[in-house]
Each structure stands twice: as structure tokens, then as C-alpha cells.
Amino acid sequence: MASQPVTASPLRVLEEELGMDVTAAKDTAEVSAEGAYYLEQVSITETSEDDYEYEEIPDDNFSIPEGEEDLSKAMQMVQERTADTQILEQKTVLPSKQAVPEVIEDFLCNFLIKMGMTRTLDCFQSEWYELVQKEVARLGALGNVPDVYTQNMLLESENKSLKTDLKHYKQAADKAREDLLKTQKERDYHRMHHKRIVQEKNKLISDLKGLKLHYASYEPTIRVLHEKHNTLLKQKMLTSLERDKAVGQISVLQATLRHMEIGHSYHAPHVKVSSKCERGNASEGPTQRSLREAKEQSKYKAKMKENIKDSEFPSDMQPDQNLYLCNENISPAKFDYKLNDIFRIHELPVSCIAVHPHKEVLITCGEDHLWKIVELSKGNVLFTGFGHTDWLSDCCLDNSGSKMATSSGDSTIKLWDLFKGNCILTFEGHNHAVWSCTWHSCGDFVASSSLDTTSKIWDINSERCRCTFYGHTDSVNTIEFFPYSNILLTGSADKTLSIWDARTGKCEQSLYGHMHSINDATFNPKGHIIASCDACGVTKLWDFRKLLPIVSIDVGPSPGNEVNFNSSGQVLAQASGSGVIHLLDLKSGQIYKLMGQESEVNTVVFSHNGESLFSGGSDGTVRTWS
Missing domain, CATH: 1.20.5 (Single alpha-helices involved in coiled-coils or other helix-helix interfaces)
Incomplete structure (x- = not known):
């Protein structure tokens, strides 16, 4: 086995550490019976202290203080220093290759043989094998011989990994720095925006306080003017009644005089x-x-x-003349409606449903340019009306039930004879689509509202437009006559309701309160309440006598397409764009929902006795509820 060079032999080290004369001990060594060497006598020669020069090693970092407290502090310092040393050793000493004790033994033996130290070799072998035989279990715990190359490789790999981590950390730090700068800029922007909003808010608050104070100063004047206005309205109504009587008398006298003049002329x-x-017949060819x-x-x-004379507006009927309002056969309010039948009538959405006043039939209008007469019992289509060139928006029947008016997107209003099924008259004059139409109680006038922001009154006898109402700034979506009166109600996309005098064409009053486009408005049968709905699902009730809002009900956000009262005026139905029919009990204020329409509900109407309810949807179906 090849020997490996070492720096010093173990005996030389022992000799230097103990300072004893090993050569003198060699003479007294004897061999035991078992062949092992041992020392009988060792003499240690002490030299003079003058032969050695000791160098002081200053240790400024370590000092032992005096006293019991200082002693405890010193012990604590020693323990901390020991713990630090162990940590450093754990960090610096790295594991080497697998320990092989035989390699160390061969190295020492080869070295002693090469140097010719046979007696030292024999002594080493005797002690070594004795330890091997007695303490075999402790040989594995002697530790490993560190390998410098392995340590360098491990440190190099660790260094590479640390450099890679450092690169990633730098990239992350750069990205975080950019994000931080961006966030700071956004923070500064939002901070400035917040400051500006706060300033505007404070300004608005101050302006609002000033306006409140300014408005408070006008409240007494407004209250007095409002009382005067109510008084003048009452006087005006009385004056209009007296005027109507006088006009009737004058018209009778004028008719008598006109007949006399025509007879003489x-x-x-x-x-x-x-x-x-006779004189010219002879010479004429x-x-x-x-x-x-x-x-x-x-x-x-x-x-x-x-x-041909223009029709004259009748005087307003008194409440005791309104036979329909005095009908005692009206059933009490009903809310537990259930879906009974579904009839598919039109191919396109149903826009309007009207109940015939005397027969068990319905008139439906659709966006397929057709109107149809439907039997209530079986849902059979009895008649189909043709004539309009665009979608139908609304229909209404006169009190006799023999005539019907329809409005359409082709900008016309047509009058129909329901017994013959033909068109008897067409009114043209609007510039855009006509949204709604209504029949006067006397049967001589039809009113219409259009997308061109105007409303018109048409005279059936003279076949011409009697009056055009200007005042709304957007599309006029709904129009209706006050029952047995010459008063008109219009609802517009400009979020206002207007009350007009049909005889003069003047706007008597405007009602404000809706925040969105008004889709429909109607009177209750008694005429003292107005109901309106808008494009955001808000339904409002107004007191027509005081011209003030009563209550507002929000069932949105789906739009309210149409509202209608039952015959008793106690229940209000709203057709919603969400496919739900809302029923409002005017006495208790409760809201009931009818679920079952699979599509948007465009129209809803009660039967005359209030026992049934009819709805039309955008899927072309008519559903009956009872």
C-alpha cells in the first residue's frame, strides 16, 4: 500500500506537547507475555524556565469581572461565546465523503515504516488494535476527515444558487419598485380627485343651504298662491259649466237662424x-x-x-249621469288570480288588448300589423283585420262597441266598423309613429299621441284634425280622456304628465315627479285618481282633485309597460318588463305578484266584472287569469 505524506508523526506531537524524553523511556520498555508493548517507567526532565520565552496574547474581548454578579455575567458570556462557536462550526464545517478509518491507519503505518520507526510502529499497532477490540462501537463516531475539494464544490454550487436567487430577488425588487411608483402615482391622482370632489361637495352643500334659506323665504308666498290657484280652479270649473250652457243655447239659436237663411237663399x-x-239651352251644344x-x-x-259642421264638444256630465260609475253589480276586489288559459294569437308581440263592452270577445293588436277579434271561451280567432302597413301600438272601443280606433307605427289612425270589419276612416297628420289613441265618451272625437311630441284631436263627422297640442319636449307615449269629460291626460318621455282642455287646446296643469320616461297613465273609473308608470318600474298615484302625488311604488328595475284599474277602482294592475304582473291593493297598500308569463308583459286589462284578467306578452300569446 502506498504511503501518504503527513506533516508530523503522532509521537513527535506527543513529545512536543508533554515535553518528556521518549528516548529515555524506550530503554525501560519491555514486552509482555501477550506480545504487547507497555511502559514501566517514564522520566520527565524539567528544564529551566529561562530557556522558554512566552508571548502574551492580548484578549481585549474577554475579561472575568469580580464579585458574584460579575461572576454570573461572566458565566453567561462564556455560554454565549460557546453557543456562537458551535454555530460557526456548524456553518463552516461541511460534510465530506464517507469516513474510512482504515485509510487513516494505513497512512500512519506507511509513514512510520518509511521513516524507519519500527518501535513506534509496534507501539502504535498494539494500542490501536487494543482499542479496536475493546471499543468497536465508538469508532464510527470519530468524525469525518474534511475534503477541501468537496467543500469547494459545495461552496461553489451554493454560491451559484445564491447568485441565482439574488438575480431573482433583484428582478422582483425592480418590479416591486415599478409597481410602487405606479401605485404612488395612482394614489396621488385619486387623492387630488378626492380633494376636488370634497371641495365640490362642500360647495354644493353651501349652495344647497343657501337655496333652502332662499326657498324658505318663498314658502308663505307659495302657500298663498296655491290656495288662490285652487280657488281659481273651482271658479273656472263653475264658469266652464255656465259657459257650456250658454254655448248650447247660442248654438240652438244659430242653427235656427241658419236654417231660415238657407231656406230664403x-x-x-x-x-x-x-x-x-232655359234661355241658353237653345244656343248650347x-x-x-x-x-x-x-x-x-x-x-x-x-x-x-x-x-258639414264640426262636431261640438258636449258639456261635462254630472256624476249622477255616469251610469257606468253607478253600477252596483261590480264584484269586490280580487287578488288570487290563477293562470287559466294560454292562447297564441299573434306571431309577433302583443301590444294591446281591449275588452268588448257587451260581448264575450277580446280585441288584440300586435306588431305583425294585424288586429284580431278573439273569443274568450275557447280562444278562437273570429276575425282578422288588415290595413296598417306597420306595427300596431294601441286600440280603443267606443261606448257602443260598434267602432274601434287603432294607432300604428305608420303614423296613421284608422277607424273600423266591427260589424263589417272594414276601415271606414283614416286620419293622417302625424309626422312619426302614433303610440296611443283614445275615444271620447260622446263618440264624435278620437285623440292620439305621437313620437313627434304632439297630440291631436280628430273630428269623426268633419273628418279633420280639430286641434293639435304642443307643449311636451319628447315623445308623447300615452293619452286618455277623463271619463265623461273634455279633459285629456297625456304622459310623455320628458317625465311629465299634462292635463289639457280639449276645447281650447291649452295645458291646464303639468305633474312632475317621475325620474324616467312615462310609458302609460290612466284614470280610475271614478276619475279622482291618476295612475302612471315609467321606464324604471316606478308607479305613482296622483290625486286628480288636488293635483298632488299620493304614493310612489318602485317595483323596478324592469320597466312598467301599462297600468289599468279594475271596475271597482280598488285594484291597480301593472304589466312589467320582467314578466310579472303586479297587483296593488289601494286600501291596504299590499302588492301581489302573478307569475307565469314567460316573456315580457306588454299589456294587462281587467274584465268588466273584475273576475278575470287578461295579459299580452312579447311571445305573441294572450293569457287569461281567473
Whole structure:
């Protein structure tokens, strides 16, 4: 086995540490019976202290203080120093390759043989094998011989991993720095924005306080003016009644005088014309005669057309004259409606449903340009009406149930004879689609509202537009006559309700309160309450006598498409865009929901006795609830 060079032999080290004369001990060594060497006598020679020079090693970091407290502190310092030393040893000493005790033994033996130290070799071998035989278990705990190359490799790999981690940490730090700068900029921006909002808020608060003070100073004046306004309205209503009576008397006198004048004026001209004709017949040819007859016929038609009078608005009926309102056969309010039948009537959404006043039929209008008469019992379509060139928006029946008016997206209003099923009259005058139409109680007038921001009243007898109402700034979505009166109610997309006098065309009052476009508005049967709904699902009730809001109900955010009262006026139904029909009990204020419509509910109407409810949806179906 090749020997490995070492720096010093173990005996030399022992000799230097103990300072004894090993050569003198060699003479006294003897061999035991078992062949092992041992020392019988060892002499240690002490030299003079003058032969050695000791160098002081200053230790400024360690000192033993005096006293009991100082002694405890010193012990604590020693323990801390020992713990630090152990930590350093754990960090610096790295594991080497697997320990092989035989390698150390061979190294020492080869070294002693090479140096010719046979007696030292024999002594080492005797002690070594004795330890091997007696303390075999402790040989594995002697520790490992550190390998410098292995340590360098481990340190190099550790260094590389640390450099990689450092690179990642630098990248993360750069990214965090960028994010921090960005966040700081956003913080500064939002801080400035917040300061600006706070300033604007404070300014608005101060302005609001000033306006409140300013408004408070006008409240007494407004209260007095409001009382005067109510008084003037009452006086105006009384004056209008007296005026209507006077106008009726004057119209009777004028008609009598006109008949007398017409009777006197037709005799003399007739004689003159006949005499002229008799004198000129002899000299006229056939061509001249035909021209003369055509001229006379056209003059006669123009004169007859001039003789057609405009219909006169009737005077407002008294409550005891309104037979419908005094009907005692009205059933009590009902809320437990259940889905009974589903009829598929139109191919496109149903826009309007009207109940015939005397027959068990429904009239439905759809966006497929058609209106249909439907039997209630089986849902059979009895008649289909054609004529409009665009979608139908609304329909209404007169009190007799023999005529119907329809409004359409083709900007026209058509009148229909329900017994014959044909169109008897078409009104043209609106510039855009017509949203709604309503029939006057007397049956001589039809009112319409349009997308062109105007409303019109059409005279059925003279076949012309009697009046155009201007005032709304956006589309007029709904229109309705006050029952048995000349008062009109309109609702517009400009979020206002307006009350008009149909005879003068003037706006008497505007109601403000809705925050969104008004889709529908109606009177209750008694006429003292107005109900309106808007595009955000808010339904409002108004006192028509005081012209003040009563209550506001929000069932949104789906739009409210239509509202209708039952015959008793105690229940209000709202058709919602969410497919739900809301029923409002005006006495208790409770809201009931009818679920079952699979699509948007566009229209809802009660039967005359209040036992049934009919709804039309955007899927083209009509559903009956009872």
C-alpha cells in the first residue's frame, strides 16, 4: 500500500506537547507475555524556565469581572461565546465523503515504516488494535476527515444558487419598485380627485343651504298662491259649466237662424239659374252642356261639404249621469288570480288588448300589423283585420262597441266598423309613429299621441284634425280622456304628465315627479285618481282633485309597460318588463305578484266584472287569469 505524506508523526506531537524524553523511556520498555508493548517507567526532565520565552496574547474581548454578579455575567458570556462557536462550526464545517478509518491507519503505518520507526510502529499497532477490540462501537463516531475539494464544490454550487436567487430577488425588487411608483402615482391622482370632489361637495352643500334659506323665504308666498290657484280652479270649473250652457243655447239659436237663411237663399238663385239655363239651352251644344253640368255638380259638392259642421264638444256630465260609475253589480276586489288559459294569437308581440263592452270577445293588436277579434271561451280567432302597413301600438272601443280606433307605427289612425270589419276612416297628420289613441265618451272625437311630441284631436263627422297640442319636449307615449269629460291626460318621455282642455287646446296643469320616461297613465273609473308608470318600474298615484302625488311604488328595475284599474277602482294592475304582473291593493297598500308569463308583459286589462284578467306578452300569446 502506498504511503501518504503527513506533516508530523503522532509521537513527535506527543513529545512536543508533554515535553518528556521518549528516548529515555524506550530503554525501560519491555514486552509482555501477550506480545504487547507497555511502559514501566517514564522520566520527565524539567528544564529551566529561562530557556522558554512566552508571548502574551492580548484578549481585549474577554475579561472575568469580580464579585458574584460579575461572576454570573461572566458565566453567561462564556455560554454565549460557546453557543456562537458551535454555530460557526456548524456553518463552516461541511460534510465530506464517507469516513474510512482504515485509510487513516494505513497512512500512519506507511509513514512510520518509511521513516524507519519500527518501535513506534509496534507501539502504535498494539494500542490501536487494543482499542479496536475493546471499543468497536465508538469508532464510527470519530468524525469525518474534511475534503477541501468537496467543500469547494459545495461552496461553489451554493454560491451559484445564491447568485441565482439574488438575480431573482433583484428582478422582483425592480418590479416591486415599478409597481410602487405606479401605485404612488395612482394614489396621488385619486387623492387630488378626492380633494376636488370634497371641495365640490362642500360647495354644493353651501349652495344647497343657501337655496333652502332662499326657498324658505318663498314658502308663505307659495302657500298663498296655491290656495288662490285652487280657488281659481273651482271658479273656472263653475264658469266652464255656465259657459257650456250658454254655448248650447247660442248654438240652438244659430242653427235656427241658419236654417231660415238657407231656406230664403235657395229660392231666388234657383229661379235665376233655371231661367238662364232655359234661355241658353237653345244656343248650347252638347260639349258646352256637359261642361256646364260638371261645373254645377262640383259647385254643389263643394257647397254640401261646406255645410258639414264640426262636431261640438258636449258639456261635462254630472256624476249622477255616469251610469257606468253607478253600477252596483261590480264584484269586490280580487287578488288570487290563477293562470287559466294560454292562447297564441299573434306571431309577433302583443301590444294591446281591449275588452268588448257587451260581448264575450277580446280585441288584440300586435306588431305583425294585424288586429284580431278573439273569443274568450275557447280562444278562437273570429276575425282578422288588415290595413296598417306597420306595427300596431294601441286600440280603443267606443261606448257602443260598434267602432274601434287603432294607432300604428305608420303614423296613421284608422277607424273600423266591427260589424263589417272594414276601415271606414283614416286620419293622417302625424309626422312619426302614433303610440296611443283614445275615444271620447260622446263618440264624435278620437285623440292620439305621437313620437313627434304632439297630440291631436280628430273630428269623426268633419273628418279633420280639430286641434293639435304642443307643449311636451319628447315623445308623447300615452293619452286618455277623463271619463265623461273634455279633459285629456297625456304622459310623455320628458317625465311629465299634462292635463289639457280639449276645447281650447291649452295645458291646464303639468305633474312632475317621475325620474324616467312615462310609458302609460290612466284614470280610475271614478276619475279622482291618476295612475302612471315609467321606464324604471316606478308607479305613482296622483290625486286628480288636488293635483298632488299620493304614493310612489318602485317595483323596478324592469320597466312598467301599462297600468289599468279594475271596475271597482280598488285594484291597480301593472304589466312589467320582467314578466310579472303586479297587483296593488289601494286600501291596504299590499302588492301581489302573478307569475307565469314567460316573456315580457306588454299589456294587462281587467274584465268588466273584475273576475278575470287578461295579459299580452312579447311571445305573441294572450293569457287569461281567473
